[in-house]
Amino acid sequence: MREDRSRSRYTHLATGLGWFSIGLGLAEITAPRSLARLIGLAENDHTNTLRALGVREVAHGVAILAQPDNAAAVWARVGGDALDLGVLGAAMREAETDRARLLAAIGAVTGVAVLDVLCAQQLGRDDAELAAGKRRERHAPGDRTVRVEQVTTINKPVHEVYQFWRNFENLPKFMRHLKSVEMLDDNRSRWRAKGPAGMTVEWEAETLQDSEDEWIAWRSIEGSRVENSGSVRFSPAPGARGTEVRVQLQYSPPGGTFARTIAKLFGEEPEQQIHEDLHRFKQLMETGEIPISDGPSLWRAAQPHKNPDKLRNLAGVQR
Amino acid sequence: MKANCWHGRQHVRVEEVPDPRILNPRDAIVKITSTAICGSDLHLYNGYIPTMKRGDVLGHEFMGEVVEVGSGVRTLAVGDRVVVPFPIACGHCAQCERDMYSLCENSNPNAWMAEKLYGYSPCGIFGYSHLLGGYAGGQAEYARVPFADVGPLKVPDELTDEQALFLSDIFPTGYMGADMCGIQPGEIVAVWGCGPVGQFAIKSAYLLGAERVIAIDRFPSRLQMARDKAGADTIDYEDVDSVHEALKEMTGGRGPDHCIDAVGLEGHSPGPMYGYDRMKQAFMLETDRPVALREAILACRSGGVVSVIGVYGGFIDKFPMGAIVNRSLTIRSGQCHVHRYMRPLLERIQKGDIDPSFVITHRMRLDDAAEGFRIFNDKQDDCMKVVLTP
Numbered sequence: 029m030r031e032d033r034s035r036s037r038y039t040h041l042a043t044g045l046g047w048f049s050i051g052l053g054l055a056e057i058t059a060p061r062s063l064a065r066l067i068g069l070a071e072n073d074h075t076n077t078l079r080a081l082g083v084r085e086v087a088h089g090v091a092i093l094a095q096p097d098n099a100a101a102v103w104a105r106v107g108g109d110a111l112d113l114g115v116l117g118a119a120m121r122e123a124e125t126d127r128a129r130l131l132a133a134i135g136a137v138t139g140v141a142v143l144d145v146l147c148a149q150q151l152g153r154d155d156a157e158l159a160a161g162k163r164r165e166r167h168a169p170g171d172r173t174v175r176v177e178q179v180t181t182i183n184k185p186v187h188e189v190y191q192f193w194r195n196f197e198n199l200p201k202f203m204r205h206l207k208s209v210e211m212l213d214d215n216r217s218r219w220r221a222k223g224p225a226g227m228t229v230e231w232e233a234e235t236l237q238d239s240e241d242e243w244i245a246w247r248s249i250e251g252s253r254v255e256n257s258g259s260v261r262f263s264p265a266p267g268a269r270g271t272e273v274r275v276q277l278q279y280s281p282p283g284g285t286f287a288r289t290i291a292k293l294f295g296e297e298p299e300q301q302i303h304e305d306l307h308r309f310k311q312l313m314e315t316g317e318i319p320i321s322d323g324p325s326l327w328r329a330a331q332p333h334k335n336p337d338k339l340r341n342l343a344g345v346q347r
Numbered sequence: 348m349k350a351n352c353w354h355g356r357q358h359v360r361v362e363e364v365p366d367p368r369i370l371n372p373r374d375a376i377v378k379i380t381s382t383a384i385c386g387s388d389l390h391l392y393n394g395y396i397p398t399m400k401r402g403d404v405l406g407h408e409f410m411g412e413v414v415e416v417g418s419g420v421r422t423l424a425v426g427d428r429v430v431v432p433f434p435i436a437c438g439h440c441a442q443c444e445r446d447m448y449s450l451c452e453n454s455n456p457n458a459w460m461a462e463k464l465y466g467y468s469p470c471g472i473f474g475y476s477h478l479l480g481g482y483a484g485g486q487a488e489y490a491r492v493p494f495a496d497v498g499p500l501k502v503p504d505e506l507t508d509e510q511a512l513f514l515s516d517i518f519p520t521g522y523m524g525a526d527m528c529g530i531q532p533g534e535i536v537a538v539w540g541c542g543p544v545g546q547f548a549i550k551s552a553y554l555l556g557a558e559r560v561i562a563i564d565r566f567p568s569r570l571q572m573a574r575d576k577a578g579a580d581t582i583d584y585e586d587v588d589s590v591h592e593a594l595k596e597m598t599g600g601r602g603p604d605h606c607i608d609a610v611g612l613e614g615h616s617p618g619p620m621y622g623y624d625r626m627k628q629a630f631m632l633e634t635d636r637p638v639a640l641r642e643a644i645l646a647c648r649s650g651g652v653v654s655v656i657g658v659y660g661g662f663i664d665k666f667p668m669g670a671i672v673n674r675s676l677t678i679r680s681g682q683c684h685v686h687r688y689m690r691p692l693l694e695r696i697q698k699g700d701i702d703p704s705f706v707i708t709h710r711m712r713l714d715d716a717a718e719g720f721r722i723f724n725d726k727q728d729d730c731m732k733v734v735l736t737p
Binding site: 183269270307310311314317318321322323324325328331332333340 | 348350352364365366367368369370371372373398400401402403404419435437438439440441444452453454455456457458459460471474477480481482483484491493494
């Protein structure tokens, strides 16, 4: 996937920090005494302070989770860390403090603070670069386009591979999320795909480019429910090793970010999908069929299925 | 049909499962007449190979009669008696065309899982975890054989099942272990592990022209078979202070010219390193314990080949890379490219150069598979090789 790796890594980190805030905050609010004991403070002297810090902590967590790519929310956490360190530092001087425990707590907060600063800086840098237009892709707000690029080598001549792909009606044979593609005329085609939660999504596409044995590009016609485009390039692999096939797809998933998140939870990673689709394409081109596991992707034990069609379905292989 | 299914660590049982059906044009269904328990099945049995699932049908050494063929299989007919290679290979990808059948790029439908662990995926294997395909195995009454026009080899009537069965895995595996050494006349080969694969490695080293083979193990019956049946000199590693020194002593101080590791990830040794590895393995700090491999590397004469045919599944620790670099050792390995060796080795059997059935110690019914696994794993009753008949 072309999504910027480092950015998404820091967005993930921010999400983690957000949840950490909420967890810590809830602990401070609901169990201030146990927490005080844990970090070496006198149990009863700090109950209200800890509760107040807890409320702040939860608020920061919620703010970050609402916009995990927003540097400002993470900077707010850094402010909170400073506050925490101030409170803990002041407690160092109190008589009833268990200093060893408190020092450990200060160490932990400092560690988190470093992470916060790192994360906020990185997100801020990304924003600046985006503003400067260094990244062509993504982040007009609300643009959640998925971009996927995958490549494989197929031990067949370029022309054969190109010819097979050129007939889009062949694509559902190896792209497990496509139900069917129907060529309406030389240029236009109707695509039906399995959407999230068992929906069927349908769109019409037009072929933008078709250079024999080189590349094919297509995109959904304007106003389609699922806006998408794709291209595939064919080139001879060095040493007469067949054909390198490079596929690029872009789409805005129906249901937007929410549906995409849900889909990810169930393991439907677009990059992984296309990778497996291309493997199936290779299998089909090289062997004439797509081998079927008795236990596709660990969904069932590797033993014969009494209903071969159900197994094919599970394996995503059309008859 | 009845099939031997995996149910967790040291727990297998024969149960009723659906009969296999033809799923693809190049599939065939084989009615199994003989099937074996492989040493590598014990790695599954002991839970060392990831991505197993309760109910998985085990077994990758089997032969039988073709009872059904898909529309795309023209090389086999119903009634043919065949032995089936354990790697599943399509015959058309770049690796198959290079005779590297266990690297087939198409036969593992769960390739993505193997890619995560190994970088790229090897071939699919019958009954050997989901990351190697999730194919139902051959410790059963029937098996579906994908790409049946490429793998199964017809067995001439004059050979018994017991003579032909081990062409499916352990004979070619042992042979490839010796083949990878590139043995020259006069050379001495050392083999770690006198299990069935080790026995075939010894025999094969001689078939390939070794002057002498030294075999290392600790079980008296296995060492005796290595001496009496395979013709090796032997070292009981529990009897000597140092295998390394013993080997030097036996090779004029040069060390064996080539070393074959036919032990794999569950090796034993009397020294403290064994305890170290066993503990790291128990705490998942390494998946495999390479006690034999380390010893083989250090023992091999400079410039020699260390040929690894014992199974390793994941990651090892304290790998003596310095010895390899500074002494120009060559490490060679691979799951056996069985298809490459089956036909020539069948001819060897037909000519009487070798009768592979010498490794069999136990003949049992498929129903008793659990018992077979238990005694084989515990090395009870001098168990060397269990053959099951459905």
